Amino acid sequence: MNSYDSIVVGGGVSGLLSALVLSKSGKNVLLLEKNRNLGNNCNSYLVNGYRVDTGPHAITQLHNGGPLRYLMENYFDYVPALIDYGDYFIREEEGLKEVPTTLKGYLTMDVLPRKDRLIIAQSLTKMLLSWEFGADISNVSVYQSLPWNTLSSDTKEFMDTFSYFLSGKSAKETSVQRMFVGGGFIEEDIDKDIIRENSEHQHSDKFKRLSYVSRLLNNNKVNYNQYYPRNGLKAVLNSILYSLPETVEIKTNTAVEKIVTENDIAKGVLTKEGPYFADIIVYSAFAKDLPKYITDLPAPYISDLNRIKQSKSLTIWLGLDEAFEEFNYIGGEVWFKKKSFWAMPISNYNKSFAPKGKKLVGFMFSIDENSSLESEKLEAYNTILRVYPSINKHIDMVHYQITIPEKASVAIDGFIADTVTPIKNLYLVGTDADDRSMGITRAAYSIVKLITVLRKEKILDS
Ligand SMILES: Cc1cc2nc3c(=O)[nH]c(=O)nc-3n(C[C@H](O)[C@H](O)[C@H](O)COP(=O)(O)OP(=O)(O)OC[C@H]3O[C@@H](n4cnc5c(N)ncnc54)[C@H](O)[C@@H]3O)c2cc1C
Incomplete structure (x- = not known):
């Protein structure tokens, strides 16, 4: 037939x-x-006894x-x-800090200079308020929403890193609206879809806008509603x-x-x-x-x-021959200095993903299209060694994946x-x-x- x-x-x-x-x-x-x-x-598949996913x-x-x-x-x-995805952390030389989910959290987050934190809080609140009153901020970039040139290089890298994770592109190409959606401060508009017919939240757009602004201003913790399949x-x-x-x-x-x-x-x-x-x-x-x-x-x-536009990503899966205490958490961590990455110790969700007593961690990097793949792989691998100096002695398996995560950024x-x-x-x-x-x-x-x-x-x- x-x-x-x-x-x-x-x-x-x-x-x-x-x-x-x-x-x-x-x-x-x-x-x-x-x-x-x-x-x-x-998908997921086996590599030397470890069960890796097609990226974290x-x-x-x-x-x-x-x-x-x-x-x-x-x-x-x-x-x-x-399973509930868990928390997001920012890794610093001294260890992990939880990613803030409230305005107060951003203000007290000491991974960035205090001056920059105040600027970010003020600029983002201004943007969110203008959105509340109906402004279209979908074409305003994260870069444009901040007095970029006054920010420290750490802060610029921080904003770029989160932009890459949210859109696959830098702060210059990522809209500030997308940042708010990713942070859980703006709910995606699903009104046009049939989901809304079946859903409990049938409030007007204005009410929805106000309720999300109040989330930021009243310091209500955002619930990410993110999960990982056990x-x-x-x-x-x-x-x-x-x-x-x-x-x-x-x-x-x-x-x-x-x-x-x-x-x-x-x-x-x-x-x-x-x-x-x-x-x-x-x-x-x-x-x-x-x-x-x-x-x-x-x-x-x-x-x-x-x-x-598309972007490419490189995932490095490392099998570690011990529990490695840096990865004793459920969720994901972000490293933002120099070469940024997102790491996820997935065998913490299910021990069977790694051989007994071992650990499986995925590290995802954005790839620069203009560099060679081999140099990107080497730089990414060396970044991991730089961030976790003792990891080298425990690497039991290395597996690389190069993929286009989304068909359009x-x-x-x-x-x-x-x-x-x-x-x-x-x-x-x-x-x-x-x-x-x-x-x-x-x-x-x-x-x-x-x-x-x-x-x-x-x-x-x-
Ligand atoms: C590293 C990485 C991290 C990710 N992180 C997340 C995450 O945290 N959360 C999340 O939700 N998603 C994440 N994603 C994205 C998610 O996996 C994808 O968006 C999703 O799986 C895409 O599915 P798709 O069917 O749209 O596209 P694809 O998986 O690309 O499927 C398209 C299919 O079409 C087939 N095809 C192409 N041309 C032809 C042809 N001519 N004839 C027949 N078949 C053809 C291809 O072979 C392919 O199988 C991540 C992806 C990667 C790679």
């Missing part, structure tokens, strides 16, 4: 969630994945009203066991795969080479095995690659797709595509088809948007 209700291109988490939603809504689905395995950026992960917005929670409750046959990232993949009905046919090792269109309507796809046809095509590969698959896209759309002058494309019946999902939150949560937002669009177009029943 080569004719289906729907074809999904790509078998990462976005493609699989699309297949799940379509099939559970009564459509038969053909999912095509070019690699041998499904999951791509959402914290899954955000798993509260009631969050997109992945919505999908889990409505489409999953079972939900993977999730059995590793693969547990998320497995729960989706288990939930897929038999009406989903999966072909791995099958790359889509062309998307077949006729009068600007998508009709099917071409692969080495031949053509497949469907009423709708959901595309979860890189949106910026679409012009390779469809030759007659409108020029303005191609130029928008060309504005999509939410950079100020970047572009994020939409679900709907200029080609009828061709829809986009994934981290380049929505700008809310990050990673798996952003992928889930894009699927919720897909459901909304397909219901509106009467392709799915409401």
Whole structure:
């Protein structure tokens, strides 16, 4: 058979969630994945007895009203066991300091000079208040929101580091709004989505804005609502795969080479095995690659797709031959001086990820596109040795991963595509088809948007 209700291109988490939603809504689905395995950026595998994930992960917005929670409750046959992510710390030469979640916390956080802390607190409060009164701060960069040139180099590195973790880009390219969302001070706007219909929080936008400003001003602690799957990232993949009905046919090792269109309507796809046809095509590969698959896209759309920005990351997984007391916490730590990184000792969530008595820690770095990979790897590895001087004697396993964590960075002058494309019946999902939150949560937002669009177009029943 080569004719289906729907074809999904790509078998990462976005493609699989699309297949799940379509099939559970009564459509038969053909999912095509070019690699041998499904999951791509959402997976785990064994390296010398250690079970590493495809990068350190914290899954955000798993509260009631969050997109992945919505999908889990409505489409999953079972939900993977999730553990509270824990705390975020900043590592200094002397040890760890908890990342503040209140204005008072920022003011007393002595990792930065006092003068800078006051400037940051004043500038950010001003920004948040202007947002409260309706200003659009989505195009104001973190860099523009602060008197940058008056800040110490430590503070600049600190702001750059957090910008990289929130958007994949520097403070010059990261919007201050994204900083507030990442810090939990602004809630992402989910009004347009169907989640809101099912959610308890149905207040007006104005009320929502005020309540989040008061969080900062009244020093209420932010609840991050972030989790880690107890059995590793693969547990998320497995729960989706288990939930897929038999009406989903999966072909791995099958790359889509062309998307077949006729009068600007998508009709099917071409692969080495031949053509497949469907009423709708959901595309979860890189949106910026679409012009390779469809030759007659409108020029303005191609130029928008060309504005999509991406960043690369390097994860170094270290297996340590002892418990190593620097990593005796649950959560993540950030190092921001010179070469910054995010570290996560994941065997603290589940001891079975490391051989008995050993520890597994992931260190994630942003990569400079202009440097060679080998020099980036060496510099990152040496940074770890510099920050934890005694770690060298305990390294039992080293594993490198180089990946593009998100298909589009939410950079100020970047572009994020939409679900709907200029080609009828061709829809986009994934981290380049929505700008809310990050990673798996952003992928889930894009699927919720897909459901909304397909219901509106009467392709799915409401
Ligand atoms: C180091 C790192 C850290 C991360 N940290 C977090 C985190 O803390 N929290 C979080 O939520 N997320 C995080 N993420 C991001 C998260 O893992 C991804 O956003 C998510 O897994 C992306 O899924 P996706 O399906 O959209 O994209 P992908 O995983 O890229 O899937 C796309 C799929 O399409 C396939 N494909 C491409 N072209 C074709 C073709 N022509 N034919 C057929 N198939 C094709 C690819 O092979 C791939 O399998 C992190 C990722 C990395 C790498």
